[in-house]
Amino acid sequence: MKHILTLFLTVFFLNNLDAQISDDFSDGNFTANPTWSGDVADFTINSQGQLQLSTTGEDESYLVASTSLADSVQWDFWIKQSFSPSSNNNGRVYLISDQKNIETAPVNGYFLQFGEAGSNDAIELFRQDGSTLTSVCRGTDGLISGSFEVRIKIIRKANGEWQIFADPTGGNNFQLEAAGTDNTYKSTSWFGFFCNYTTSNADNFYFDDISIAPYTPDTTAPAIKSLTALSSNELLIEYSESVIKQSAEFTLNYLVDNGIGNPLSATQDPADPKSVRLTFSSNFSQAQQYELTIQNVEDPAGNTLNTTALFTFYEAMAGDIVINEIMADPTPQVGLPDAEYLELYNASSYPVSLTNWALQVGSTSKSFGSITLKPDSFVILCEDNEKDVLKNFGAVYGFSSLSLTNSGTSLSLINDKHQVIHHVSYSNSWYKDDMKEGGGWSLEQMDPQNACAGASNWHASTAIPGGTPGSQNSILTSNPDILPPQLMSVSILDTISLQVRFSETIDSTIIKNASAYIIDKGVGNPVEVQAIAPAYHSVILSLSKALQPEVLYTLTITDTLRDCSGNTSAGLSLAFALYDAKYHDVIITEIMASPSDQHGLPEVEYVELHNTTAFPVDIGGWNFSYSGNTPRRISSQVIQPDSFIVLCDNDDKAEMQQYSRVATISSLSLPNSGTELLLTDSLNKYIDFVEYSSDWYHNDYKQSSGGWSLEMMDTDFPCVGYDNWRASKSPKGGTPGAENSVASSNPDVKPPQYISTIYVNPSMFILEMNEPMLPADLPKASAFEVPGIGTVL
Numbered sequence: 001m002k003h004i005l006t007l008f009l010t011v012f013f014l015n016n017l018d019a020q021i022s023d024d025f026s027d028g029n030f031t032a033n034p035t036w037s038g039d040v041a042d043f044t045i046n047s048q049g050q051l052q053l054s055t056t057g058e059d060e061s062y063l064v065a066s067t068s069l070a071d072s073v074q075w076d077f078w079i080k081q082s083f084s085p086s087s088n089n090n091g092r093v094y095l096i097s098d099q100k101n102i103e104t105a106p107v108n109g110y111f112l113q114f115g116e117a118g119s120n121d122a123i124e125l126f127r128q129d130g131s132t133l134t135s136v137c138r139g140t141d142g143l144i145s146g147s148f149e150v151r152i153k154i155i156r157k158a159n160g161e162w163q164i165f166a167d168p169t170g171g172n173n174f175q176l177e178a179a180g181t182d183n184t185y186k187s188t189s190w191f192g193f194f195c196n197y198t199t200s201n202a203d204n205f206y207f208d209d210i211s212i213a214p215y216t217p218d219t220t221a222p223a224i225k226s227l228t229a230l231s232s233n234e235l236l237i238e239y240s241e242s243v244i245k246q247s248a249e250f251t252l253n254y255l256v257d258n259g260i261g262n263p264l265s266a267t268q269d270p271a272d273p274k275s276v277r278l279t280f281s282s283n284f285s286q287a288q289q290y291e292l293t294i295q296n297v298e299d300p301a302g303n304t305l306n307t308t309a310l311f312t313f314y315e316a317m318a319g320d321i322v323i324n325e326i327m328a329d330p331t332p333q334v335g336l337p338d339a340e341y342l343e344l345y346n347a348s349s350y351p352v353s354l355t356n357w358a359l360q361v362g363s364t365s366k367s368f369g370s371i372t373l374k375p376d377s378f379v380i381l382c383e384d385n386e387k388d389v390l391k392n393f394g395a396v397y398g399f400s401s402l403s404l405t406n407s408g409t410s411l412s413l414i415n416d417k418h419q420v421i422h423h424v425s426y427s428n429s430w431y432k433d434d435m436k437e438g439g440g441w442s443l444e445q446m447d448p449q450n451a452c453a454g455a456s457n458w459h460a461s462t463a464i465p466g467g468t469p470g471s472q473n474s475i476l477t478s479n480p481d482i483l484p485p486q487l488m489s490v491s492i493l494d495t496i497s498l499q500v501r502f503s504e505t506i507d508s509t510i511i512k513n514a515s516a517y518i519i520d521k522g523v524g525n526p527v528e529v530q531a532i533a534p535a536y537h538s539v540i541l542s543l544s545k546a547l548q549p550e551v552l553y554t555l556t557i558t559d560t561l562r563d564c565s566g567n568t569s570a571g572l573s574l575a576f577a578l579y580d581a582k583y584h585d586v587i588i589t590e591i592m593a594s595p596s597d598q599h600g601l602p603e604v605e606y607v608e609l610h611n612t613t614a615f616p617v618d619i620g621g622w623n624f625s626y627s628g629n630t631p632r633r634i635s636s637q638v639i640q641p642d643s644f645i646v647l648c649d650n651d652d653k654a655e656m657q658q659y660s661r662v663a664t665i666s667s668l669s670l671p672n673s674g675t676e677l678l679l680t681d682s683l684n685k686y687i688d689f690v691e692y693s694s695d696w697y698h699n700d701y702k703q704s705s706g707g708w709s710l711e712m713m714d715t716d717f718p719c720v721g722y723d724n725w726r727a728s729k730s731p732k733g734g735t736p737g738a739e740n741s742v743a744s745s746n747p748d749v750k751p752p753q754y755i756s757t758i759y760v761n762p763s764m765f766i767l768e769m770n771e772p773m774l775p776a777d778l779p780k781a782s783a784f785e786v787p788g789i790g791t792v793l
Contacts, residue, residue, distance in 0.1 A: 019068040021191060021212040025049050030063070037100070038063040038192065046206075050080075053195050053205035058088075062103045064192030067212055070096050071186050072158045074215040078170060080149035080206035085115020089201045095154060096188040103194060106130035109185055111194070112152070112164070114144055121145040123152075125164060127182055136162055137180030143168055149206070155215055159183065165300055173273045174242050176300050218301035225274070227292065228372050229313040230353050231416075232283040235263075235292065239305075242273035247298045254278055255293040258285075284313035287350070314350035316415060318507065319564040321354070321373060322347055322422045322451040323411055327442040327467055328404035334440035335465030337389035340404045342381040342411070343469055346373040347448045357421075359399075360412035360534065366399045380469045394470020406439075412534040422451055423505065423534040426458065429651035436460035442467030447479035452505040452564035455654035481565035488661075489638035490555050490576035491618045495546040498526075498576070500555065501538040501636065507562045508536045516559035517541060521551065547578045552615060576638070579615040581681060584719075586611055586619065586639060588677055588690045589712040592734050593670035596707030599733035602655040605670050606648040607677065608736055609663075610715055611639035619645075621682040624665055627675040631684075637663035646736045660737020672706070688718065696725040703727035709734035714746035 021034050025045050030036040036043075042061040044054040053061060075095055083089055091114040092102075099105035113124045117133070124138040143166065144150065153165040153174055160183025165174035191212055195205045223240040230236050235256075247253060249266045256263075260282050269275040284290060289312045297305045325343035330336065342359075346352055351374045359366040359381065373379055380390050384398035408427035415421050431437040442461045450457050456479070461467045463474035486503040493499055502511075510516065514529045526541035547553065556573040590608035597603040607624070611617050620636035624647060639645045639661075646660040649668040656662050674693035681687055697704035709728045717724060728734045729741040 019212075020214075021065055021067050021210055023065075023210045024208060025051050034065045036063045036065050038103075049208070051193075051207040053197070053203055055202045056199065057202060058198045059202070060103050060194070060196050062101070062192055062194045064094070064097070064100055064102060064190040065210075067188060067191045069212055069214065070188040071156065072215045073156050074211075074213055075154040075191075076152065076209065076211040078149070078151045078206075078208040079114065080170075081114060081144070081201075082147045082204040082206075083201045084146050085121060085144060087116045088196065088198050090115030090117070090196050091205055092194040092196075093152075094190065094192045094194065095156075096185055097190040097192065098185075098188065100190050102190065102192050109188060110136070110182070112154070123150075123164060123166060123177055125154075125162060125178060125180065127184055129184075134182075136182045137164065137178035139164060139166065139177030143177070151209075157215065163300070169271060173271070174300060175273050176244060218299065218303060221303040221305045222297065222299045223305070224294070224307065224309050226372075227309045227311045228351060228353055229284060229311055230277070230355060232313060232315065233280045235278040235280075235311065236353075237276045237278065237292075237294075239274045239276070239297075239299075241299050243268070243276070243305075244298045244300060245273070247296055248273075248276045250296070253294060253296050256280065257291045257293075258288070260284065260290065287312060287314055312350055314348065314352065316348065316352045316421055318419075318421055318505070319449075319451045320346065320348040320421060321352055321413060322445065322448050323413060323424050324378070324445045324448055325442050325461075325467060325469065325473060326404065326411070326424075326426055327469070328408075328426070329406040329439040330466075331439050333466075336440075336442075336467050336469070337386070339382055339386040339389055340402060341386070341390060341469055342402075342404070344373065344379050344381065344413070345445075345448050346375050346377055347451070349375050351375060356416040358414045360410070360414060361402070361404065362409045364403075366402065368397070371397055378470050390469060396470075410534070414534070420508070420534040420536065423536075425454075425535065427455070427651065429654075430455050430458045431460040433460045440466045442469075444468065444473040444475050446473070446475050446477050450479050450481045450565055453479065453481055481563065481567060484567045484569040485561045485563045486569065487555075487557060487572040487574045489618070489636070490574050490616070491620055491636060491638055492547065492576065492578050493540070495578065496543045498541045498543065498555070499538055499636070500541060502561070504563050505536050508533070510559055510561060511536065511539050513559060514541075516557055518556050518558060519543070520554045520556075523547070523553065549578045549580070550615065552577050575616055575640070577615040579613070579617060581613070581617050581687060583686055584688060585613045586617055586679065587688045587712075587715060587718045588679065589644070589715055589718075590709050590728075590734060590736065590740060591670065591677070591690070591692055592709040592736070593674075593692075594672040594704075594706040594708075596733065599707050599731060601659070601732045601734055601736070602652070604648055604652040604655055605668050606646045606652070606656060606709075606736055607668075607670075608660075609639060609645050609647055609679070611641055611643055611645075612715065614641050616640050619663060622687070623680045623682075623684065625678045625680075626670060631678075631680065632665035632667070635664045637661065644737050644739075656736065690718075691721070692725070693722070696722055697727045700727055707733045709736075711735065711740035711742045713740070713742050713744050715743075717747060720746065 026049050028045050039061040042055040046052045092111045094102050094111040096109035097107050099107045107128050110127050120141040121144050122139045122141045125136040127134045149170040151167045151170050155163045160181050162180050164178040166177045167173045222243055225238040225240045228236045245268050248268045251263050251266050254263050263278040263280050265279045267277045291308050293308050295306045322345050324345035327341045330338050351372050354368045354371045357368045379395045379397050381397055382390055383402045387396045387398045390396050411424045412420055413422045428437050430443050443458050444461045446457050459475050461474050468474050488501045488503050491499040508531050512529050512531045514526050517526050523545050527544045528542040530540040532538045554573050554575050560568050560570045562568050587610050589610040592606045595603045595605055616638050618638045619634050622634045623631035625631040645663055646656050647663050648656050650664045653662050653664050676691040679688040694704050696710050710725050711728050713724050724746050726742040735741050
């Protein structure tokens, strides 16, 4: 008896397998596994691996496959009709048929109609009794009103209950289209496709992904896959499966605690029935945890979800989402794909929606769609066509285009309220490695909690592949910003406009407040404040009262400034004046022409400037030239009275800032042997001139060989030259930004002397002096007389 039972079960199992159908036509034929029969010559397998009608003329064609499954069955298939259905152009899919020839035989069974029949362009299930058709149920009018491709799922239960599900996008996000009950026929022999067409549509029917299998009831209720606060009054629910629209959009099925209540609206995403957006009349509080109660939300199988879930609304602040890695130059490849990318990192403790945010690359803006970044997680940004080569490294988001400049550009991450969340102006000098600067290596951020630090927080990656997209940076280390923000300078743009600069990025909501600024001597508060985005390092103040020349004013900031790291400063003030600098008001007091890092200073060429006046002097827009080269424009900077500032190359700014206030020019390269240095203001008026020489080391060959600066001894006598300069005595090789190590009294007691006469032409010659002279101190022309010729004109 035991052997008979085993044999029976084996035969039943084999018969059950034989009754099932599964065919995606990937084998390139439809004549085996399973075998399709009928008008075989009218069909083909196309290049996309789909069964396609491929014939000519006006006719009817069909294909069928053998099956015996009729009760407790699930049918799945994809169908496409590339035309608008009509009485002469429509299709049927026979689910149950007792006849092989579904074209002409008196069939008893059931079929889905695609076009005509009950019309109104709805999918409709019919029972066929010979030549008589009876509608069992029908779907949404207009679902197949034009050319369409739709994926269908049909369930028939043992009690004759039918359910028709459809995804009109051709995907697997099914929605219940129709339901009905009919238990007339409980057995079948055939499943098949029937095409009715005119000449123009003789090749416009497509079928794929056929599956007929015993129905296994879905007894699992949907679950919450994710719950995200999109804004202060919106929630996005992602369910684990599609949910029924009526239950998903019934607002009383949702309730949020802490006085928020039911939503005003609940909207299911038409393209994704797993997603539902809730909109409330009351706003969530920042960083507060809430509980959402969900009840009576159903899946297509009728399973009901009743649950609660926690969420926290958090609106990202500056520095919460940061640009964490930059691959601007992936060629030549080191180990990563040849693809440019940026990496974002969520440095906050909350999930942050980037929906409708923007990435600003130089002057080009890229918009984000729907994307949420979880705490302590990364997303790689790249071009759409690079997503496949980068997706193995982590989450990827693609833009239609993304082009990063190798030498550097400005990058800004801007939220949906047009607030700058993070800004980086990277440069190829940030690599701090000439070899890696050549390509194949990314720039990585050391400490994402110090996101506004700029160059001091970035280095070339040390990872073997050349970068770490989607994962922790190879140079990750603590590099905290412990310094409070400082008021760096006040520049006068005109008599009623000031530009105020800060040491770092400041919270823009604070620096935009006009009442936070006050100027003494009756000027008062500005009438307007313009914060300079996206870095927010400076503001422009518009004044109601004009400034007077050579009056020392004081700007005081009465509010508390806050930087990206949360450091604060209060009560900052700085003096400024509308002052027209004269010759020798600002002088060159130190020259590092042959640097070396062997003593402690960075290997950087620099020139030190000293303000000798009692007024702040704005040198922004002044010019510096050497060796007769084209003058180079000096960056915006103000030198306070009796203070120093270092002038260096743009690329060396970060290294020199630890020693001094810094102004920069493009390309500084000082000859070791000496040359002339010229400082002029924005109108090309002479401010200072120095013609240094290696002789100024006074025959100290050790110091003249490199690593030591030349320093001025007595700044009260800048014209002395050779006798007023010495090699630095500082152990570090120089004193940038500080009083010179050789400072001492060295008064100029020698009168100026004529040392040579240079012949130019019969009516012109040049007298060379032993030292510079002030223009006002030069003798008048009448004081010169040439024997036999007369006075100078």
